[in-house]
Amino acid sequence: MGAGLTGRATDHAQRDLLRLATAGSVDDGKSTLIGRMLYDTKSVLADQLSAVEAATAARGGGAVDLALLTDGLRAEREQGITIDVAYRYFSTATRAFVLADTPGHVQYTRNMVTGASTAELAIVLVDARKGVLEQTRRHATITALLGVPHVVLAVNKMDLVGFDRAVFDAIAADFTTYAAGLGLTDVVAVPLSALDGDNVVDRSSRTPWYDGPTLLEHLEAVPVLRDPHTEDFRFPVQVVIRPRNAEHPDYRGYAGRIASGVVRVGDEITVLPSGKSSTVVGIDTFDGPLDEAHAPLSVTLRLADDVDISRGDLLVPAGSDTSVGQDLEGTVCWLAERRSVLGQRVLVRVGTRTVRALLREVNARLDVESLTVEQWHGVDTLHAVDATDTSSDASPQALALNAIGRVKLRLAEPIALDEYASHRRTGGFLVVDPADGSTLAAGMIGATLLDRLVVDAPADENDWLAGAGI
Amino acid sequence: MTATTTLTQLDVLESEAIHVMREVAGEFERPVLLFSGGKDSIVMLHLARKAFWPAPVPFTLMHVDTGHNFPEVIAYRDSVVEQYGLRLVVASVQDAIDDGRVVERSDGSRNALQTVPLLDGITSHRFDAVFGGGRRDEEKARAKERMFSLRDEFGQWDPRRQRPELWDLYNGRHKLGEHVRVFPLSNWTELDVWRYIEREEIALPDIYYSHDREVFLRDGMWLAPGDWGGPRPTETLETRTVRYRTVGDMSCTGAVESDATTVADVIAEVGASRLTERGATRADDRASEAAMEDRKREGYF
Numbered sequence: 001m002g003a004g005l006t007g008r009a010t011d012h013a014q015r016d017l018l019r020l021a022t023a024g025s026v027d028d029g030k031s032t033l034i035g036r037m038l039y040d041t042k043s044v045l046a047d048q049l050s051a052v053e054a055a056t057a058a059r060g061g062g063a064v065d066l067a068l069l070t071d072g073l074r075a076e077r078e079q080g081i082t083i084d085v086a087y088r089y090f091s092t093a094t095r096a097f098v099l100a101d102t103p104g105h106v107q108y109t110r111n112m113v114t115g116a117s118t119a120e121l122a123i124v125l126v127d128a129r130k131g132v133l134e135q136t137r138r139h140a141t142i143t144a145l146l147g148v149p150h151v152v153l154a155v156n157k158m159d160l161v162g163f164d165r166a167v168f169d170a171i172a173a174d175f176t177t178y179a180a181g182l183g184l185t186d187v188v189a190v191p192l193s194a195l196d197g198d199n200v201v202d203r204s205s206r207t208p209w210y211d212g213p214t215l216l217e218h219l220e221a222v223p224v225l226r227d228p229h230t231e232d233f234r235f236p237v238q239v240v241i242r243p244r245n246a247e248h249p250d251y252r253g254y255a256g257r258i259a260s261g262v263v264r265v266g267d268e269i270t271v272l273p274s275g276k277s278s279t280v281v282g283i284d285t286f287d288g289p290l291d292e293a294h295a296p297l298s299v300t301l302r303l304a305d306d307v308d309i310s311r312g313d314l315l316v317p318a319g320s321d322t323s324v325g326q327d328l329e330g331t332v333c334w335l336a337e338r339r340s341v342l343g344q345r346v347l348v349r350v351g352t353r354t355v356r357a358l359l360r361e362v363n364a365r366l367d368v369e370s371l372t373v374e375q376w377h378g379v380d381t382l383h384a385v386d387a388t389d390t391s392s393d394a395s396p397q398a399l400a401l402n403a404i405g406r407v408k409l410r411l412a413e414p415i416a417l418d419e420y421a422s423h424r425r426t427g428g429f430l431v432v433d434p435a436d437g438s439t440l441a442a443g444m445i446g447a448t449l450l451d452r453l454v455v456d457a458p459a460d461e462n463d464w465l466a467g468a469g470i
Numbered sequence: 471m472t473a474t475t476t477l478t479q480l481d482v483l484e485s486e487a488i489h490v491m492r493e494v495a496g497e498f499e500r501p502v503l504l505f506s507g508g509k510d511s512i513v514m515l516h517l518a519r520k521a522f523w524p525a526p527v528p529f530t531l532m533h534v535d536t537g538h539n540f541p542e543v544i545a546y547r548d549s550v551v552e553q554y555g556l557r558l559v560v561a562s563v564q565d566a567i568d569d570g571r572v573v574e575r576s577d578g579s580r581n582a583l584q585t586v587p588l589l590d591g592i593t594s595h596r597f598d599a600v601f602g603g604g605r606r607d608e609e610k611a612r613a614k615e616r617m618f619s620l621r622d623e624f625g626q627w628d629p630r631r632q633r634p635e636l637w638d639l640y641n642g643r644h645k646l647g648e649h650v651r652v653f654p655l656s657n658w659t660e661l662d663v664w665r666y667i668e669r670e671e672i673a674l675p676d677i678y679y680s681h682d683r684e685v686f687l688r689d690g691m692w693l694a695p696g697d698w699g700g701p702r703p704t705e706t707l708e709t710r711t712v713r714y715r716t717v718g719d720m721s722c723t724g725a726v727e728s729d730a731t732t733v734a735d736v737i738a739e740v741g742a743s744r745l746t747e748r749g750a751t752r753a754d755d756r757a758s759e760a761a762m763e764d765r766k767r768e769g770y771f
Contacts (some may be wrong), residue, residue, distance in 0.1 A: 016476065017478075017479040017483070084629060087613055087614075087657065089606070089607045089657070089659050111634070113634070114635060117636040117637045238493060238496050239495050239522075241523075241525050243524050248524045248525075256492070257485055284524075285520070285523075296485050297477065297481070298489050311496045349639055349641065352493075425638075428639065430639050430641060432643060436645060439634055442634065
């Protein structure tokens with residue numbers, strides 16, 4: 001658009017952007033791997049490196065610890081752990097990367113969910129000496145739950161197993177089987193040593209048996225987005241632009257970012273939840289009008305008719321079968337210290353719309369630590385508030401911090417409900433505490449991985465998941 | 471009329487920043503944009519103009535004036551405000567010193583003194599959303615910052631109580647007296663900012679480009695003389711060909727020796743540089759390994 005396509009194209013003008021997340025613990029060498037990627041792509045500058053050298057020396061010296069490049073806050077350095085999502089930036093000639101560095105510790109599952117929500121690719125890290133652990137399965141489960149399309153299994157510390165092909169092949173097969181059971185189909189395994197740099201950026205001479213890409217080669221090759229022409233158009237309206245000045249006395253445009261798909265001048269659209277229809281007569285930007293625009297571009301749309309549209313409305317193609325309703329069923333990850341209470345009054349944020357809601361029912365729970373699913377006949381609290389005791393974390397139908405549960409929410413007004421499985425950009429939602437505004441939970445509308453696991457489960461067993469090898 | 475093709479990195483970053491700004495316009499009553507006359511705040515203002523076009527920018531601008539500003543930057547600020555018909559409020563460190571809210575430091579640096587007038591300005595104007603130009607690549611405490619960062623009534627940042635930020639659903643709800651800092655450039659790097667300035671042909675204050683200036687050396691940095699108290703009798707002025715990579719309080723913002731006279735020169739220089747912009751030019755971040763973290767906790771930008 002604008003000067004970007006017509007102006008002075010530099011080497012970097014056509015570079016695209018990939019968002020990715022890493023999952024793994026300090027023990028797996030995750031911080032070292034990220035430090036290695038920053039270092040080998042020359043994203044570490046002299047003063048950062050000298051600060052790390054000084055910090056290494058202060059702790060007794062030795063070789064420069066690349067992991068220190070990513071340890072941010074004082075409490076983290078003191079405890080040697082990561083407590084929050086950190087964002088890292090590196091780039092190559094063809095692609096820029098935004099990496100969400102998420103902690104692998106159990107108590108910080110919510111950070112992994114956060115990092116995975118925007119990622120197109122997840123790097124799951126394992127220690128070659130240990131193979132696929134329960135923790136690895138947990139990371140894969142969250143990756144699948146959040147619908148991350150591409151997965152890399154980074155088999156780290158290959159130097160400590162003598163670059164043994166058999167070790168790598170066994171771990172890769174183990175993980176790929178498990179991941180397939182979760183619906184993760186695009187899995188690429190890479191044998192590497194973050195400490196020495198083998199197969200991270202540069203190809204290793206110590207793995208002659210491996211003919212796949214290095215980690216960075218793969219990150220550069222993965223497609224960033226699905227073809228927007230194959231997706232449904234979705235446009236959450238953010239603000240209505242009405243200058244009402246001498247130059248633009250009658251201008252009325254609907255500003256937003258295209259969440260998915262393509263819009264063209266002349267397209268018939270429907271406004272949800274009202275159901276009114278109109279025609280797109282203009283796609284405006286500061287740099288001039290467009291005939292056609294696709295996700296994730298921010299634009300302003302003008303329509304042929306003076307229909308009533310405001311912030312929170314969703315524009316979809318006319319004739320779309322998007323459901324509109326007051327009953328939201330989906331899966332939530334509970335993110336707050338306070339556990340959920342059946343019948344509690346909350347706010348639900350979907351797209352740009354916020355509505356009042358009632359937590360009506362919790363009818364299944366995935367324990368991410370043990371990877372077991374509990375389910376029960378949910379008690380519908382719509383007309384029976386406090387029907388069930390949720391006074392402890394162990395109570396059925398209570399969701400404690402990091403719990404993943406299947407819920408029903410009753411909304412105060414009808415809204416457009418896109419399934420997360422097919423509409424990752426519009427099918428996610430937040431549950432917000434109306435009292436202090438804190439984010440209680442993140443949710444996904446419709447059937448998710450949780451439903452897949454529940455349906456597959458034998459009715460009489462709670463620990464079927466481990467038993468089934470999933 | 472054109473159709474968009476594949477979006478480049480800069481297109482995606484621009485679209486994300488515009489989305490964030492429109493979310494603030496939709497969710498808050500009294501947003502303000504911190505405008506220092508530095509390149510990051512200038513890029514933010516440019517993005518705000520694009521986000522709401524053809525309507526005017528719906529935000530007030532606030533400048534925290536240390537009293538030790540580069541005159542070129544103040545001139546730039548005033549011309550931009552006039553050109554686009556914006557509303558500017560100034561929070562003055564000198565006023566805060568004069569009425570005893572803060573005390574001048576012995577070294578004359580006023581960078582750390584900005585926090586009090588900043589918070590007082592936010593409170594007295596009842597601003598509920600405050601745009602800052604902070605980027606996560608600048609510093610390790612910033613790497614953990616959210617796009618929407620809740621601050622309590624004392625303006626404090628608590629890294630352990632940050633709200634999880636999922637998808638592009640930014641939660642800006644807050645209680646009376648709290649406010650939200652918003653960082654639309656979170657995912658930009660220094661080079662991205664410069665490439666965007668080049669692409670969009672955005673004018674900057676002259677001090678960002680190479681010029682001859684009288685400077686003196688202190689703690690390995692080239693500082694410019696001024697009312698703030700430099701040079702000391704033991705320090706010698708000399709003329710060097712320099713430019714600035716950041717613009718802040720004159721007492722702690724150093725110049726770098728440079729022949730870069732155009733944006734393209736600067737991009738080449740930044741691309742080849744072996745120092746981050748804060749490491750090269752900010753004395754305040756050198757104080758300790760956790761200097762930025764401490765100042766952020768206290769309510770700094």
